[in-house]
Amino acid sequence: MPEGVAFVPFLVLAVAVVAGALMVVLSRNVVHAAFWLLEVMMAVAGLFMLLSAGFLALVQMMVYAGAVSVLVLFTVMLTLRRREDAERPLDLSWSAGLIALGILIALAAGIASFVAPQAVAPALTPGVAEFGRALFTQRALPFEIASVILLIALVGAVWWAGGEG
Amino acid sequence: MTVGPIAFMALAALLFCIGLFGALSKKSAVLVLMSLELMTNAVNLNLVAVSRFFTPVSMAGQFTAAFIIVIAAAEVGLGLALVLALYRIRRTVELDRIDRLRG
Numbered sequence: 001m002p003e004g005v006a007f008v009p010f011l012v013l014a015v016a017v018v019a020g021a022l023m024v025v026l027s028r029n030v031v032h033a034a035f036w037l038l039e040v041m042m043a044v045a046g047l048f049m050l051l052s053a054g055f056l057a058l059v060q061m062m063v064y065a066g067a068v069s070v071l072v073l074f075t076v077m078l079t080l081r082r083r084e085d086a087e088r089p090l091d092l093s094w095s096a097g098l099i100a101l102g103i104l105i106a107l108a109a110g111i112a113s114f115v116a117p118q119a120v121a122p123a124l125t126p127g128v129a130e131f132g133r134a135l136f137t138q139r140a141l142p143f144e145i146a147s148v149i150l151l152i153a154l155v156g157a158v159w160w161a162g163g164e165g
Numbered sequence: 166m167t168v169g170p171i172a173f174m175a176l177a178a179l180l181f182c183i184g185l186f187g188a189l190s191k192k193s194a195v196l197v198l199m200s201l202e203l204m205t206n207a208v209n210l211n212l213v214a215v216s217r218f219f220t221p222v223s224m225a226g227q228f229t230a231a232f233i234i235v236i237a238a239a240e241v242g243l244g245l246a247l248v249l250a251l252y253r254i255r256r257t258v259e260l261d262r263i264d265r266l267r268g
Binding site for chain 1: 174178186199216231
């Protein structure tokens with residue numbers, strides 16, 4: 001099996017991810033929650049770097065930290081009439097907590113009983129060049145389908161949000 | 166000192182469940198979409214970690230994660246457009262008050 005990743009950076013990023021995610025759910029202010037979401041996404045990009053997935057870390061920064069968080073902030077600001085509307089009741093429900101806790105316990109049981117398959121560590125970790133080559137040769141069809149889906153979603157989003165006319 | 170795949174899986178499971186808790190309990194449509202993004206990030210993290218430890222040469226999980234990022238970007242774009250369209254008609258993003266399918 002390939003060797004593990006360094007412990008201290010993992011711990012720092014894991015704490016950043018979990019604390020940020022908790023702040024998204026627990027903060028009363030919608031704008032603050034959006035910024036905590038941005039922090040979570042940047043920490044996940046850091047974890048991708050740790051996992052030697054540099055290209056995905058870049059995509060994560062560009063798509064999530066760049067585009068999605070700006071989109072979320074735009075929607076938050078367009079749907080607030082007054083500044084005070086950003087403050088919301090916490091709306092946490094016991095039943096949702098129970099469902100999430102049950103699924104967490106089931107996932108923990110699955111992880112605890114996980115048996116790692118045999119894997120051989122490669123002599124050289126594949127990098128961005130190998131990723132790009134495989135993306136445009138053996139995975140060219142899903143790539144094209146993804147671009148068409150993105151185009152359709154873009155047109156649909158403009159149509160829905162654009163209003164009458 | 167190093168950590169293996171189990172630590173990443175546990176972190177991803179925890180992140181997924183925090184996102185699920187938010188998605189189920191929040192009453193603002195924007196916050197529900199943000200919680201969904203947390204869940205997608207957890208799935209991507211799990212895929213990349215498993216790919217790094219068990220299929221490091223073929224990078225299968227990395228490709229899946231890249232396509233999931235594309236689909237999730239499309240999803241959040243459409244979701245926020247729907248929220249904006251609903252807000253224009255109903256002047257609210259509270260899911261409790263959006264309770265009619267028609268008209």
